[in-house]
Amino acid sequence: ETGVTQSPTHLIKTRGQQVTLRCSSQSGHNTVSWYQQALGQGPQFIFQYYREEENGRGNFPPRFSGLQFPNYSSELNVNALELDDSALYLCASSSLAGVTGELFFGEGSRLTVL
Amino acid sequence: GENVEQHPSTLSVQEGDSAVIKCTYSDSASNYFPWYKQELGKRPQLIIDIRSNVGEKKDQRIAVTLNKTAKHFSLHITETQPEDSAVYFCAGSDYGGSQGNLIFGKGTKLSVKP
Numbered sequence: 001e002t003g004v005t006q007s008p009t010h011l012i013k014t015r016g017q018q019v020t021l022r023c024s025s026q027s028g029h030n031t032v033s034w035y036q037q038a039l040g041q042g043p044q045f046i047f048q049y050y051r052e053e054e055n056g057r058g059n060f061p062p063r064f065s066g067l068q069f070p071n072y073s074s075e076l077n078v079n080a081l082e083l084d085d086s087a088l089y090l091c092a093s094s095s096l097a098g099v100t101g102e103l104f105f106g107e108g109s110r111l112t113v114l
Numbered sequence: 115g116e117n118v119e120q121h122p123s124t125l126s127v128q129e130g131d132s133a134v135i136k137c138t139y140s141d142s143a144s145n146y147f148p149w150y151k152q153e154l155g156k157r158p159q160l161i162i163d164i165r166s167n168v169g170e171k172k173d174q175r176i177a178v179t180l181n182k183t184a185k186h187f188s189l190h191i192t193e194t195q196p197e198d199s200a201v202y203f204c205a206g207s208d209y210g211g212s213q214g215n216l217i218f219g220k221g222t223k224l225s226v227k228p
Contacts, residue, residue, distance in 0.1 A: 004157075033215075042120075042203050042218030043158065056215045059115075090157070102148070103216065105157040 004093050004106035012112045013081050021076040021109045023091030031055070032074040033103065034066060035090040043090055049074055078111075086113045116141040118206045120219025127194050128227050135222045137204035138186040144206040147180060147187045148216065153200045161202075162189070194226045 005024045013019050025032050031050045035043035045058035049068035063079040072093070078085055088110050092103040117140040127133050139147075148163035164171045164178045164187065171178050175194075180187040191198055201223050205216040 035218075040221075042205075042220045043216075045215060045217065048215060058215075102160045102163070105159070107157050 004091055004104050006089075006091050006106035006109050008109055009107065010110045010112075012114060014114050015081055015083060017081050017113075018077065018079045019081060019111060021078075021089050021091075021111075023074045023076070023093075023106060025072045025074070025091075025093035026104045029093035029095045029104070030072050031094045032068055032072065033092045033094070034074070034076045035092065035105075036060075036085075037088040037090055037108070039087070046076070081113045083113050086111060116144055116206050116217040118204060118217050118219045120204050120222060122222060123220065124223045124225070126225045126227065129194060129196060131194055133189075133191045133194050133198070133224055133226075135189045135202055135204070135224070136186060137188070137206075137219050138184075139206040139217075140185070141206065142182075142185065146207040147178070148205050148207075149178060149189050150203045150205065150218075151200045152203065152221075158203060191224075194224075196226050196228050199224055199226045 004026050007022045033048040034046040037043045046060050047057040048055045052068045065077045067075045088108040090105050090108045092105045094103050120137045145166040149161050150158035151161045152158040162173050162176050162178050164180050175192045177190040201221045203218045203221045205218045207216045
């Protein structure tokens with residue numbers, strides 16, 4: 001069974017640039033959620049994708065957008081980067097048909113905005 | 115929307131002692147409450163969860179209790195070991211958990227001293 005994988009693991013961008021983060025969900029999982037974890041804070045829900053459509057969104061501006069592909073992998077795109085976007089971005093997969101409801105997290109992509 | 119408060123933010127115990135972390139939630143519709151453990155530089159991993167139709171759940175040295183009336187839930191770790199040292203996050207969800215809309219607390223850094 002393949003776990004959740006994310007890329008890149010680390011990246012540095014400058015303010016105003018755009019970034020794309022990628023996530024491959026765990027085998028058999030059809031739902032992907034993205035979280036932003038600032039240093040010393042809990043993960044904050046950005047949005048969730050199910051069947052290639054957004055299926056719930058947290059309190060994040062429209063410059064945070066995403067995609068889900070037919071193989072259930074996903075991308076998170078952030079436009080017009082701001083300094084406060086510096087954080088660990090976590091992807092988590094799950095199955096809506098699952099019994100436990102557990103989210104399986106990837107190791108994250110650490111974004112630094114200068 | 116849901117708001118989850120967690121305390122204490124830091125907790126230091128001697129090996130073998132018990133540790134208790136408490137969380138409160140605001141949305142009475144929340145019905146799924148997982149606890150995640152995040153070791154330094156690693157992904158969050160589920161350690162135990164509880165649904166609103168259950169008052170207590172135990173798994174070896176870890177237990178979780180839920181008081182729906184008071185809207186609070188707690189994590190209890192007995193016979194703590196140095197490998198229990200990590201940041202623990204509680205979360206609430208009003209979608210049964212599997213849909214990924216988890217709202218996390220800010221975390222508790224647990225240190226277990228040998």
